[in-house]
Amino acid sequence: MDSDSPNRADPAPSPDQWVDLYGNYMYRYALARLSDPEVAQDIVQEALVGAIHAFKRFEGKSSIKTWLIAILKRKIVDYFRQAKNHQRMDSIESAVNGIERTFDDSGHWVTKPNDWTVNPGKAYEQREFIDILYQCITKLPERLAEIFMLREFEELSTEQICHRLEITESNCWVMLYRARMQLRSCLEINWLSDSK
Numbered sequence: 274m275d276s277d278s279p280n281r282a283d284p285a286p287s288p289d290q291w292v293d294l295y296g297n298y299m300y301r302y303a304l305a306r307l308s309d310p311e312v313a314q315d316i317v318q319e320a321l322v323g324a325i326h327a328f329k330r331f332e333g334k335s336s337i338k339t340w341l342i343a344i345l346k347r348k349i350v351d352y353f354r355q356a357k358n359h360q361r362m363d364s365i366e367s368a369v370n371g372i373e374r375t376f377d378d379s380g381h382w383v384t385k386p387n388d389w390t391v392n393p394g395k396a397y398e399q400r401e402f403i404d405i406l407y408q409c410i411t412k413l414p415e416r417l418a419e420i421f422m423l424r425e426f427e428e429l430s431t432e433q434i435c436h437r438l439e440i441t442e443s444n445c446w447v448m449l450y451r452a453r454m455q456l457r458s459c460l461e462i463n464w465l466s467d468s469k
Contacts, residue, residue, distance in 0.1 A: 285331070285333060285336075285337050286337055288324070288325050288328055291321060291324070291337070291341065292321065294337075294338075295337070295338050295341055296317070296321075298338070299317045299320065299342065299345055300313055300314065300317050303316050303317050303345060303349060306349055306426065307349065307352070308403045308404065308407075312352070316345065316348050316349060317345065319348050320341065320345040320348045321341070323344055323348065324340070324341055324344050343427075346426055346427045346428075347427070349426060350419075350422045350423070350427060353410055353411060353418070354415075354418070354422075401464070402460075402464055405459075405460065405463050405464045406456070406460065406464075408463075409455075409456050409459035409460060409463065410422070410456065412459065413452055413456070416448065417448055417451055417452040418452070419438070420434060420438065420445065420448045420449055420452060421449065421452040421456070423438075424449060431445050431446070
């Protein structure tokens, strides 16, 4: 049995046990998404401190580990939102600003995008790709960045996203589509063009 899934008779681990039980997992989780050891450590510490303050509201509907990872995901999303205000990449900015020219008034492609010849799985493993992806995310309009992060990082369902952002399901899909297309355009300019 997994140590973070105690049976109903067992009490949940207390906060003074969290670092020993979950610290390494949380750090690996954060590092895989942030690619910076110092930032990952800081975000994990923030998540643990936040969890300690919120522990009295923990209802036990999930394991402590799942609850801590949910808090960590929100801290990572917050980090990228804040990073948006500090990072500047002119080429990314121009790609995002010019993206509307790739769609006509009805939302269809003006020029269909090229097929990718790069294996996304291999590209994902490369740190440069991750860095550029995160920089592209920070250049999205705030609402599109938020909805993309909720879907891909917090792994929320469409229903959960619609509830949180107070939007319709069709609006959610349009925004996700636009976020992904803008990221694709940004990556084509800043990653794929350099990889050929």
